[in-house]
Amino acid sequence: MKKSITGRKKLLIVAHRGANEEAPENTRSAFDAALKYPVDGIEFDVRITREGIPVIHHDKTLSRITGSRRKIESCFFDELSDSDWGSWFSKNYSTERILTFEKTIDLYCRRTRLFVEIKTDEEYSLSETSRILTLKVLEIIKKKVPHKYSGSIHILCFNPKLLEFAYNKAQAYKYVFNLSGASLTQASYPSYIHGLCLPIGNLSGSFMEKAKTGGYSVLTYSCNTLEQAAKALDLGAEVIMTDNPGKLCGYLKRVPAS
Numbered sequence: 001m002k003k004s005i006t007g008r009k010k011l012l013i014v015a016h017r018g019a020n021e022e023a024p025e026n027t028r029s030a031f032d033a034a035l036k037y038p039v040d041g042i043e044f045d046v047r048i049t050r051e052g053i054p055v056i057h058h059d060k061t062l063s064r065i066t067g068s069r070r071k072i073e074s075c076f077f078d079e080l081s082d083s084d085w086g087s088w089f090s091k092n093y094s095t096e097r098i099l100t101f102e103k104t105i106d107l108y109c110r111r112t113r114l115f116v117e118i119k120t121d122e123e124y125s126l127s128e129t130s131r132i133l134t135l136k137v138l139e140i141i142k143k144k145v146p147h148k149y150s151g152s153i154h155i156l157c158f159n160p161k162l163l164e165f166a167y168n169k170a171q172a173y174k175y176v177f178n179l180s181g182a183s184l185t186q187a188s189y190p191s192y193i194h195g196l197c198l199p200i201g202n203l204s205g206s207f208m209e210k211a212k213t214g215g216y217s218v219l220t221y222s223c224n225t226l227e228q229a230a231k232a233l234d235l236g237a238e239v240i241m242t243d244n245p246g247k248l249c250g251y252l253k254r255v256p257a258s
Contacts, residue, residue: 011237013240013249013254015030015243017058019031019034020243023093025089027093027096041154042108042113043117043156045057045058048136049075049076055072056100056104060072101136101137105144109149110146113153114153117178118155118157124160125161141153154174154176154194158180160177176197178198184202188214195239199221203235218236220237223242223248
């Protein structure tokens, strides 16, 4: 018998890059839109500028924003902050500007759980740029996040070397291994890992059994339909990431706290 879609107490709904079907992803508008709904957290991506400022953006380059193939890490922050960060999505967001990681922490760390994905272009090595970005992220979290909220910080990455590096610097946070390719079928995962995150299409009963045996939480993305949400619930995922939190909260019959 399938589990009730509304009867799971530990389920967390997380807005993937904010409410990115309503507003341009990884922007203040997308995060604010997500928090209009009874979600449990927001997920976003962090890269680093040429002078070492962590900023919120998913892609390697500015292609989606300005059409340029320049990498974020080759740009100074002043160049990025002058760009229109929302018209690619809709002209209604032409005044949107890039967020720094520090500003994002200031705005949201007291309001909800934060799922911080550190973007790195290496799979199983660690460049100096990635080390600097990781250290900057941890430094800002330590400086800006009050101790009582530290348990609500999750650090995500596809690169296990980066997660290991971060964990060795700061054990207070929850580290989540984003799985793809060969990592989906690994026999085991590092003991410092709190959670395993994978696409809903790769989620299976056998994977859930392996994760349960290892004591890992399971996160899955992007669940945007009733069928995807039901699959995640039936298999026992603890965190569902969605591009459309309003729709998913409607499916799950969640209502805002009074």
